Amino acid sequence: MQKYYELSRKEWFSQPRIVAGVMTGTSLDGIDTAIARFYNRDNRHSLEVLGTCFEPYSSILRDKISAIIEKKRPISDTAELQMELAFAYSTAIQNMTAKANIPLELIDAVGIHGQTVWHSPPKKNKTGVTLQLANGSALSQMLGITVVSDFRTADVAAGGQGAPLVPIFDAEFFRSSNLSVGLLNIGGISNITFLPPHSSDDPIKAFDTGPGNMLIDAASLQFFGKKFDENGALAKEGTLIPGLLQRCLEHPFILKQPPKSTGREDFGRKFLEQMLGSIRLPATPGEDIIRTMTEFTAESIARNIMRFGSEIQIIIASGGGVNNQTLMQCLALRLGNISLTTSEKYSGISSDFKEAVCFAYLAYRTIGGLPGNIPSVTGASKSCILGSISFPLPFIH
């Protein structure tokens, strides 16, 4: 039986679509927005990025998110936050499209990741649970644009980790005809996608490798009151503390068999406190701690590549961590013959906004009725259409 939505799918893909994407990562720094035009030709997609923008969270909003994640807050706080986030996203999108000179009326859809406030992937005998806040229905009303939200839950409901979701974007836009490509995103958490060349039958693999900027940020805040280590300058001044690095590397997640995903639960402030408490550190300079967290982050990424993707020939990095030169140098040193470049240099898609573009693309797929997860990557039992669609104003007034 042909379902009514198969007809709308054909229509959706019959012409280029302009879709905005909104990413807010675990680092709680702010809102990345991007807008792109997507083209469909014989079921192969291409894209053109039309604009990007970063809008920092206000300190009030950041504190509210932190309070909900870390403390016992009444449900009213959660209810308010999902609406406040919709407002913040609405403003961010309007600022971005104004900057890019694109009228809102021309935008076909918006895909929002939402702010992850809880992520607990499935375990033995326990179903997974994930929660990204920001109300898609409210945002749709605020903007007058169709919104797709809540991308991770469908995969989790199908037994998957709900992450990573970038691989289908990577496979569509970064896969090479002859090279084995590794796509590394260094956000709060780091994740990697292994793309065998088009000629290969190997499956696409992708997973979180462990911390991204999260521990470096936490240490920068604790020792210098800075939100992050700009350009890796603090780490550059520090000296590695081998015992502390060793202790960190004992975390079982690092060499856990993929598929796997992680979050602030594993590598948040608590982890840093535990690590610092676990060894004697008399009068250690803060730079040394930051250096060690930087080396740990690089080492955890490199170990995952060496263990699970030894065939990789090139690593294309993206995410905020790319701006941390010390981290990138530490990583390059550990990768040996594998060359390390950035998304920006390789494809012109800005490192900082790749995930925002990805969520625009996932929305483009969802509205067209295409799956967004890769079961070999997330561990889900099936391909799923990801997210929920909220329509704006009624079609006939």
Place this chain on the structure above:
Amino acid sequence: MQKYYELSRKEWFSQPRIVAGVMTGTSLDGIDTAIARFYNRDNRHSLEVLGTCFEPYSSILRDKISAIIEKKRPISDTAELQMELAFAYSTAIQNMTAKANIPLELIDAVGIHGQTVWHSPPKKNKTGVTLQLANGSALSQMLGITVVSDFRTADVAAGGQGAPLVPIFDAEFFRSSNLSVGLLNIGGISNITFLPPHSSDDPIKAFDTGPGNMLIDAASLQFFGKKFDENGALAKEGTLIPGLLQRCLEHPFILKQPPKSTGREDFGRKFLEQMLGSIRLPATPGEDIIRTMTEFTAESIARNIMRFGSEIQIIIASGGGVNNQTLMQCLALRLGNISLTTSEKYSGISSDFKEAVCFAYLAYRTIGGLPGNIPSVTGASKSCILGSISFPLPFIH
């Protein structure tokens, strides 16, 4: 510019659709499900109810919901609850459709209200906030059926109360050509819709009147350990305490100008405690308290009808409160010349399941791109397509 979804809308309404609805009210008793076939003819809709079922919440699940509503719980509890509710709804729908002998493959969509855990309508200088838990995307994956969820947020985002949403259902299926009809739903909270005859230009009005079964249930639990006053038997044995009734009637919500909506925040266990604490009640039988709460509930409904809908000729009641004979008698006495009947007697749509059928209908409208709110009723600044749509398996496998 014609949008792609206008085409799918035409297709959606081109044939009868089978849609299930799920309602879980503030009384936390369990899950009402209903399934109906909807027909469209010249943009007028008709329906045929195919089955209904009630599935009580397990005491574990009920306790989890209460804990989240009443106490400070970490966000993980909220994240888990939204998934657990999706499971519970999935089971309830499967049981209902098995009983009605309808294969899941024949169901076009499911509309779920979700469990309200917070509802705070807009106030002066303060945006409204509402949160109904139960993840639509997860439920869609579990059932393999398109799901519409989160119906109230769009209206709240448009400045409305987010409630009541039943009036568009009432207007479509209960409006009379020559009578002024009042539709009363007695759930945890009571709400009423005033439907002028088709010939009239008067706007449709609807609003919450105050408590429904909520206070009666709370008193039954406190004094007799019973979840509710079955058939109103306890109230029947009791005697009205005039001072207590008087005190209750002072609540400013009762005669507040519509549009207005309320919830457990106003008339929950706390209100009962406050009322009981406010007057001297030496050795008062529990039956008297329940009697007084029953009279207060009837009186608050009647005062709203007399004050704001004096043209009404017939009241059609639905919701669990219809089974409370004492409440219905108290109400009939107070309504004078206005006749009181039930949804079941008037239309064949079971009182207990009218709201579940309503959410099936709202989903039918949302997928077809029709608005579901009535701005004159909710106070919203515009008509909105309500909810978010989650699609099941990809269209092409």
